[in-house]
Amino acid sequence: MIDLTEYGDALRRDPHPVYARLRERGPVHRVRLATPGGAWETWLVVGYEEARAALADQRLAKDIARTGFVPLDEQLIGKYLLVADPPQHTRLRGLVARAFTMRRVERLRPRIRQITDELLDDMLPRGHADLVDSLAYPLPITVICELLGVPEMDRAEFRKTSTEVVAPTGTDSERAATVRLAEYLTELIEDKRCAGPTGDLLSDLIRTTAEDGDRLSMDELRGMAYLLLIAGHETTVNLIGNAVLALLTHPDQLAALRADPSLLDKAVEETLRWEGPVETATYRFAAEPLEIAGTRIGRGDDVLVGLTAAQRDGARFTDPDRFDIRRDTRGHLAFGHGIHYCLGAPLARLEAGVALGALLDRAPGLTLDGEPGEWLPGMLMRGVRSLPVRW
Template structure:
């Protein structure tokens, strides 16, 4: 069977492919584009949840590719982020940044996020046609994470462009070029923060790098900055766009939220389950033989865990292709599971909730400006998100 990830139709609608794979087996070994051999693809909910937390699977991509020259020129700061590491390194690095994303910290950020969302929406008028991704879903989380890290306002458009290029599945030249541009920029920004520190998170990480105790190497510092910057907005942008599209396609559920705005916070989990912004989780592999959901995975095999597929598993969520905002969906895997669960999940949920609240209050007659089958989706294996979402306000 050919890799399903090379079919353009997959990026427009992944769920029929996931359902067909899961019907064959919740864990399948499939050909993988990129020359790394067959990969185990995990589409069942229970199997995905177990694999995401399985210490027998490694995220150390440097070790995987050590004896498999890829011919790539990805910047080392992106190839060795916290997301691509195992304990004890992962434990140490995550501990240094966890306090920036605690529920208390996020609660303190909520007024800023709400004011920003209102400001973005204020530039629009009822009856206007706008691109919801470009004008709202992208700038909201980009601005928040840049503000948190201390990225100058004038540089944020470049950050957004480089970050988008990093997820261009199959376009290795574009990805590698973006990795160098972003890492070089952040190396310079770190130097600037060292000369002139402020109250933002990046300056705090520089202080950890230069201080006593649990220190960061210079590459670890830049890698953390890259990861926080990219992960801090890409999936949230996708989630906001996906959520709005899902509601516009399900007018009954949209009316439910409009009649009871207090439901929005709880509805975010079902919207994340229904169309997860993380379609296939970041790279894992098996250093030794491992058994996943009854399937033997040989040593050296890549393992692709799909939260997008798992969240549509009927064994866990009955009638999974139906959007049901009354569904109990908090167990979804959109943010992952285990020690690598997204540490920015509280912030992402707050941003999605606030974005939906502002849009529904300001534009109760929001509707699509073009047919769904004409919408353009990002060509990314990892991120499930729209290139643009034209709407009429």
């Protein structure tokens, strides 16, 4: 047993040295974690090959309700893709994919650029700003709320609520935030059902029908809206923030990107590998006894796949701690792997690329303006609360 709680805030600020020491000892470890509800023991996978295999291993199930325990969000929100296994997962993803298409995402490009330019128009005359508050947060929250049809007046409260859900500061506050979000989404869906087709994604999901007449139930619609709203913006906030922070702390890479803007997509991909927005994949549990790299995992045991840890594995990526925007990052695990590969990956890449390109183009003297804010608590999201910059 390795007690990660002994590292305190050091693990939150910079988990990479800890993960490196774990990888030296082996790819899988029994660990004790600090959570808002107290210490928790689990299996943690830190090796790249083992993580990739675990993400695609359907013996590691996501529907923990099969064990008799129903998590808080599922109790209050309903079933959604991240907590479903085949055949239910196959059915849900198929219905969502009918409405959330690549063509729909690509059609958003002009609007994403317009929102980005408007945010920069407001930010740049000031000469300095918190990049998270001024760009990294408002861009993806505006995009996902417009995509789903969330009224503008509700977005400020939604930010506060969703952040508490994914990076909770306490068990009671997490529950209260989840209750508020469940109530809000129920009202939003009912309003859209009564209003008739409006062209937004949530309205389309309400009316999406498979060939056999299958449709999403109310609980499934609420669960899907919950997943798209939270996963659709929290991760992209961190991706944009982490990309800017990485470039500003690696001036040689920033100079290379400025000299050759065609490296923009590669800079986004290297950020996803080097400091991706999700530290560990959501919990899996062993539906049957199995082995990972010779380590016996008992039936019912839960498993965390360490995405941040796996992507610094030197057995997969040469000189893995070096941030290199010319690197071949193919095979990185920032969006997962297997049937749970992130449905919103194309949208996240599009938003990050547009935001980063416009920012560097319009703020040629961009630099840090003090220390970044604290890193988010917990081991789910990887990002800073604030990022002071000037130009």
